[in-house]
Amino acid sequence: MTATFPDLLMSPRLLAPGGAPADHGTHEERYGPLAYGDPEALLRLVAESGLTGRGGAAFPVYRKLVSVAESGRRTGRAPVVVANGAEGEPASRKDKTLLRLSPHLVLDGIQVAAAATGAQEAHLAVEEGASALESVLTHRRDPVPVKVVRLPKRFLSGQSSALARYVGGGAALPAYKDPPIRERGVGRAPTLVQNVETLAHLALIARYGPDWFRSAGTPAQPGSVLCTVHTPDREVRVVEAPFGTPLHRLLPLHGTSAVLLGGYHGTWVPTTEAAELTLDATTMGAGVLAGLPADRCGLTETADVLRYLALQSAGQCGPCHNGLPRMAAAFRTLATPGAQGTTRTDIARWSGLVEGRGACHHPDGTVRLVRSALTTFAAELDAHARGFCTATAPQGELTWTSA
Numbered sequence: 255m256t257a258t259f260p261d262l263l264m265s266p267r268l269l270a271p272g273g274a275p276a277d278h279g280t281h282e283e284r285y286g287p288l289a290y291g292d293p294e295a296l297l298r299l300v301a302e303s304g305l306t307g308r309g310g311a312a313f314p315v316y317r318k319l320v321s322v323a324e325s326g327r328r329t330g331r332a333p334v335v336v337a338n339g340a341e342g343e344p345a346s347r348k349d350k351t352l353l354r355l356s357p358h359l360v361l362d363g364i365q366v367a368a369a370a371t372g373a374q375e376a377h378l379a380v381e382e383g384a385s386a387l388e389s390v391l392t393h394r395r396d397p398v399p400v401k402v403v404r405l406p407k408r409f410l411s412g413q414s415s416a417l418a419r420y421v422g423g424g425a426a427l428p429a430y431k432d433p434p435i436r437e438r439g440v441g442r443a444p445t446l447v448q449n450v451e452t453l454a455h456l457a458l459i460a461r462y463g464p465d466w467f468r469s470a471g472t473p474a475q476p477g478s479v480l481c482t483v484h485t486p487d488r489e490v491r492v493v494e495a496p497f498g499t500p501l502h503r504l505l506p507l508h509g510t511s512a513v514l515l516g517g518y519h520g521t522w523v524p525t526t527e528a529a530e531l532t533l534d535a536t537t538m539g540a541g542v543l544a545g546l547p548a549d550r551c552g553l554t555e556t557a558d559v560l561r562y563l564a565l566q567s568a569g570q571c572g573p574c575h576n577g578l579p580r581m582a583a584a585f586r587t588l589a590t591p592g593a594q595g596t597t598r599t600d601i602a603r604w605s606g607l608v609e610g611r612g613a614c615h616h617p618d619g620t621v622r623l624v625r626s627a628l629t630t631f632a633a634e635l636d637a638h639a640r641g642f643c644t645a646t647a648p649q650g651e652l653t654w655t656s657a
């Protein structure tokens with residue numbers, strides 16, 4: 255039987271219940287067939303829904319669709335849609351989970367995005383699970399054909415211009431900002447890059463409309479969002495929750511000293527602060543929520559993440575080439591009990607020098623993590639400077655640092 259509107263008000267909206275992948279029959283039974291009006295009507299629905307991107311930056315989807323559609327009309331070139339399933343963020347599992355459990359919802363969303371922009375070509379780019387998705391595609395008759403693209407496993411593969419470059423036959427490296435890919439991306443055509451979760455929400459908005467979408471979440475941040483939750487006892491789960499949900503309902507805070515919000519490009523907050531926060535698009539980045547067990551050293555964990563981020567940079571721009579390795583090495587000094595000299599002020603100064611100076615936001619995300627660590631772990635920094643560390647557990651083996 256086709257799922258009714260009220261059934262779908264219940265969370266989860268996106269993930270197939272029971273943890274089993276939904277085949278096309280089950281998918282249509284649950285959500286009903288995909289039907290949508292003309293591009294203008296579709297764009298109105300998206301505008302009214304208030305849907306924002308779920309790939310990290312929470313950019314309004316309506317604005318992106320309109321600007322790609324306009325570029326297509328202006329240049330006379332049909333746009334290209336790229337579904338971003340890279341999930342290069344090591345602490346995130348939500349996109350892989352969505353693609354495994356509800357691939358048809360993402361594929362429906364690609365068709366909706368193509369209809370709204372006038373695209374004739376579409377790609378679904380993933381680092382894992384490409385063969386399974388190719389087999390899912392054989393069960394569909396889509397108006398716009400979708401090709402699955404296998405991405406190299408790198409943090410930067412999912413950055414939108416790197417993705418567009420790779421899909422177009424180049425290297426998976428970010429391009430310089432001008433012209434933006436919404437004007438010239440894959441094969442020099444206007445290109446829409448949208449996170450796979452964003453597209454899954456789009457597929458539901460096309461079916462059930464903006465009022466249904468807004469029946470979850472808050473007026474300012476409507477809808478639900480997928481989160482990857484890392485509990486202090488090393489359990490990892492992907493949950494869907496409405497914006498505005500208190501964080502402590504998703505992540506058990508007992509036994510943690512701090513929480514990482516948003517992943518490797520995210521922010522540390524002390525547990526006492528996290529206890530007062532709700533799910534918020536501006537802080538949640540790609541939806542990662544990780545509790546730091548109270549017996550761990552947040553500085554050492556951050557130093558490990560910074561080392562990873564410095565190694566993952568494409569090294570094309572000065573801030574990444576010079577700044578990130580230097581900051582990562584200096585942070586390791588802070589993470590090691592003993593004399594720190596001017597290291598703290600050096601890192602603060604370098605943060606200001608690299609911020610906003612890269613061709614992509616990799617340095618900015620890295621600086622965000624560094625600054626929040628210096629504040630959240632200020633007491634631990636002082637302890638290290640006096641030659642001791644309060645952590646009692648061995649380092650490593652945290653689920654979110656296993657990159």
Ligand SMILES: Cc1cc2nc3c(=O)[nH]c(=O)nc-3n(C[C@H](O)[C@H](O)[C@H](O)COP(=O)(O)O)c2cc1C
Nearest residue numbers: 307308309338340341342412413414448449452615
């Ligand atoms: C270094 C870097 C890595 C990124 N990796 C991903 C990724 O793996 N997946 C993703 O959806 N977006 C990623 N993004 C964001 C994309 O550039 C882009 O904003 C996003 O895919 C747009 O989709 P959305 O508007 O639906 O969120 C990354 C951005 C940066 C700066």
Ligand code: SF4
Nearest residue numbers: 568570571574612614
């Ligand atoms: S800022 Fe860094 S990651 Fe981004 S393009 Fe430049 S070198 Fe590459």
